[in-house]
Amino acid sequence: MPPSTPHAAPTATHHLLPTPAGRTHAVQQGHQGPLVLLLHGFPESWYAWRHQLPVLAAAGYRAVAIDVRGYGRSSKPESVDAYRMLDLVADNVAVVEALGERSAVVVGHDWGASIAAVSALTRPDVFRAVGLLSVPYTPPGGPRPSEVFAAMAGEGPGKGTGDGTGDGAGEEFYVSYFQRPGRAEAEIEPDMRGWLAGFYAAVSADTMPAPDAPAPYFVSPGGTLRDRFPAGVLPSWLGERDLDVYAGEFERTGMTGALNRYRNMDRDWADLADRAGAPIAQPSLFIGGERDASLAWLAGALNAFPETLPGLVGSHILDGCGHFVQQERPDGTNRILLDWLASLPT
Template identity: 70%
Template sequence: MQRTPSPAPTKHHLLDTPAGRTHAVEQGSGPLVLLLHGFPETWHSWRHQLPALAAAGYRAVAIDVRGYGRSSRPAGSDHYRMTELVADAAAVVRALGEREAVVVGHDWGATIAAHCALLRPDVFRAVGMLGVPYAPPGGPRPSEVFAGMGGEEEFYVSYFQEPGRAEREIEPDVRGWLTGFYAALSADTMPGPDAPDPHFVTRAGGTLRERFPAGRRPAWLDDAQLDAYAQEFERTGLEGALNRYRAMDRDWEDLAGHAGEPIRRPALFVAGAEDASVGWLKDAIDAFPTTLPELRGNHLLDGCGHWVQQERPEETNEILTEWLAGLSG
């Protein structure tokens, strides 16, 4: 009788990086694939991809981005600039004894991954972006753009950019807030197009939470998954995670020399068709022929929201492994 091979063991590392330390979770052997999570998540968002990539013959490594989980949380938003996060990712590759990697990110992790390929093409030979497309540096100052996106109300990014404000909303009930935030952006629980109030803006003096879908939890978020996130943020707080939003104007200054620059590495984009980001960033997606000249896959998953690799893990794994296999061809 032929036995099914045992899954590759999971290894945890604390690696020396410019952040101080970076927590990395590894499974499998072969070419390195570095996985970067978004907000408000941790390495755990890649729990379905780690074994699938390992089984396909890759060394899959998911990290806690600086500010999250067991990675360092330096004080001050300047430490969360894009150049710092790219330096962390490159240092992880070196600390793992590798010279190059494919980098794949979701949400903020997608933006970090894109800038890894832009700024360090010597290290990152290909880039996959889930949920958020590549938009080249340049254009108006980010804080000015987001200030105009809420209409008469306040867009969530502007809300997050004010130090301490979102922390005061979230930290008294991390578990409840995360449940609502995940539900608001999941296809099976998000408010419908006829909802009276959009869930990504706040009224004057209000909170994001009051617009979340009450009493609903997406199918992918059982107690174990919610605990994995809530327990980490209850331990660390949210300031480190939110500092990424507060560093965006510094990115605009730091990256001015790369304004309009395309990524000249093989690329992949995957997003949920129900993800609001697809609408907000439609111009960036339409510009892919110019901004991603080596794009080798562009997928919108019907009936899927923002949390692509958790809402649709099997389909995401299939897309990723086929794309990775094609990189050697």
């Protein structure tokens, strides 16, 4: 059952909480009720949850969205390997403790979904349920990630285009492109606002390139990722003021902290080797966008949910929706989240 009768959402409050990162910036709406911890993806901030925070608070939940380590007002350690998955899990546990709680429901989008999943997998004593948006759970194990991503664009020896999304002629998948420190920063940081606008448009349903256009997830030889972004258009969910918020944060902090998450995928693979194939047993939820390329790349993960997420309560694919589900479809996402949260044991 919901924790209380819905009421007007309280004003958001900002906190800087002590965590292994140094400090974690948290934005809270609702000061009583079960804790719901919200984790954003790339390249965003706590602001990605602006439509969910007041709705969850009005329904009687203590909703808290954080800036993940490396983003916004949270600490940004210098070492690349300080952004490995287990460090981010430790930050999440410390946030729960700093808020005076013993447990939380954790919900994440994009990279936040992966962080939420590993948080639930490795600390089931703290995270009693997990919601995943856009990126389905894939258990640890399997091939080394760097080899998988190289093969997707035909970079690996003897490999073709993987799932056919790269042309195999020297194209580079964006995750591989992000690996070398400084390389992607040199593309992005001279025009942070313009780059972000193009990135958001490239993966949103109403502005993404046509199916027969070059895929915006790949870099041509000698080119940049931005070469394939739509230009001069914003998705309907992103107003100029919203873009100002995102761009303002990255103009202040730079992009390295955010990109360092991608630079730890092989370290995560080694760190979690003892959890290879492990399911998440807690109650879980998945919400994805029908037009999100992530669902095509990870179709096998969706099909494996009966084994990998035995506690799955619901899996929802939103028609005509792209990657940024909780911003593209806030009302639908909120209804699904509230129904799921109400179904959880207290």
